[in-house]
Amino acid sequence: xxxxxxxxxxxxxxxxxxxxxxxxxxxxxxxxxxxxxxxxxxxxxxxxxxxxxxxxxxxxxxxxxxxxxxxxxxxxxxxxxxxxxxxxxxxxxxxxxxxxxxxxxxxxxxxxxxxxxxxxxxxxxxxxxxxxxxxxxxxxxxxxxxxxxxxxxxxxxxxxxxxxxxxxxxxxxxxxxxxxxxxxxxxxxxxxxxxxxxxxxxxxxxxxxxxxxxxxxxxxxxxxxxxxxxxxxxxxxxxxxxxxxxxxxxxxxxxxxxxxxxxxxxxxxxxxxxxxxxxxxxxxxxxxxxxxxxxxxxxxxxxxxxxxxxxxxxxxxxxxxxxxxxxxxxxxxxxxxxxxxxxx
Numbered sequence: 001x002x003x004x005x006x007x008x009x010x011x012x013x014x015x016x017x018x019x020x021x022x023x024x025x026x027x028x029x030x031x032x033x034x035x036x037x038x039x040x041x042x043x044x045x046x047x048x049x050x051x052x053x054x055x056x057x058x059x060x061x062x063x064x065x066x067x068x069x070x071x072x073x074x075x076x077x078x079x080x081x082x083x084x085x086x087x088x089x090x091x092x093x094x095x096x097x098x099x100x101x102x103x104x105x106x107x108x109x110x111x112x113x114x115x116x117x118x119x120x121x122x123x124x125x126x127x128x129x130x131x132x133x134x135x136x137x138x139x140x141x142x143x144x145x146x147x148x149x150x151x152x153x154x155x156x157x158x159x160x161x162x163x164x165x166x167x168x169x170x171x172x173x174x175x176x177x178x179x180x181x182x183x184x185x186x187x188x189x190x191x192x193x194x195x196x197x198x199x200x201x202x203x204x205x206x207x208x209x210x211x212x213x214x215x216x217x218x219x220x221x222x223x224x225x226x227x228x229x230x231x232x233x234x235x236x237x238x239x240x241x242x243x244x245x246x247x248x249x250x251x252x253x254x255x256x257x258x259x260x261x262x263x264x265x266x267x268x269x270x271x272x273x274x275x276x277x278x279x280x281x282x283x284x285x286x287x288x289x290x291x292x293x294x295x296x297x298x299x300x301x302x303x304x305x306x307x308x309x310x311x312x313x314x315x316x317x318x319x320x321x322x323x324x325x326x327x328x329x330x331x332x333x334x335x336x337x338x339x340x341x342x343x344x
Contacts, residue, residue, distance in 0.1 A: 163285045
């Protein structure tokens with residue numbers, strides 16, 4: 001195993017990073033919230049009108065169809081903050097409740113074109129996803145957590161960046177929570193280096209029915225990979241556990257379980273956890289390689305038009321430079337979904 005400069009005589013070491021933060025650091029300030037000015041909101045509305053005048057909406061809109069002469073450079077700076085800084089930001093102030101869901105979603109998509117490039121989110125090739133309760137059970141191997149209203153454990157998604165826009169909030173609950181995976185890594189380096197070492201070796205993941213036809217229903221990935229001084233991570237405990245349904249895979253050892261449990265415990269530690277109560281119009285963006293995210297369980301409204309509804313973007317970015325082999329020749333690479341969407 002090669003984990004580069006994170007090791008010293010075979011033991012994982014602390015990785016210096018601006019994304020190594022504790023919750024208190026951000027609970028005492030709101031500098032991670034970018035508040036849109038009235039002029040910037042007007043610019044977003046003008047960009048929406050520009051796109052609609054060309055008969056465009058949603059995923060048909062390109063960056064050049066959504067001109068943001070003032071806000072665009074700001075979004076580029078915020079994208080740099082995602083890649084090289086704390087790894088997250090929240091944009092607040094767009095009055096989504098004053099727009100149709102289609103128009104608000106177009107604004108979100110337009111903003112996203114300045115942050116990164118769209119990445120497919122499922123085997124249907126969707127690039128502008130819906131996060132809402134579908135009434136299906138999380139116990140169904142074909143169901144993913146965002147399609148339910150249950151609490152979601154901390155995890156990462158399958159892209160460089162992920163964005164959420166709140167269209168409608170639930171009746172109660174549904175807090176969006178984030179944790180610095182770099183902080184968790186470094187805490188394990190200080191307190192349990194043997195368990196951190198295990199996370200540099202692959203775990204098996206369940207594709208949960210979204211594998212490419214004719215391939216295995218599982219893939220393998222390490223939790224942490226260090227590449228040119230930058231830490232990358234991939235982690236979905238639920239998919240690791242459900243991969244145990246495949247008889248051909250090795251059973252989890254006691255070391256596996258201890259390593260997984262130790263990381264989960266850190267993500268639930270109040271020292272690391274930052275909660276956000278997303279309100280209509282809020283746009284949250286995070287770097288999947290340095291941030292774990294989750295959501296608390298929620299109670300929804302009875303009225304269909306009031307039910308909790310978020311839009312989601314998965315984005316790639318060129319701000320990382322190159323990536324480790326595990327993230328370029330990766331078992332969970334979803335590029336085939338894009339080819340399927342295009343009909344190739």
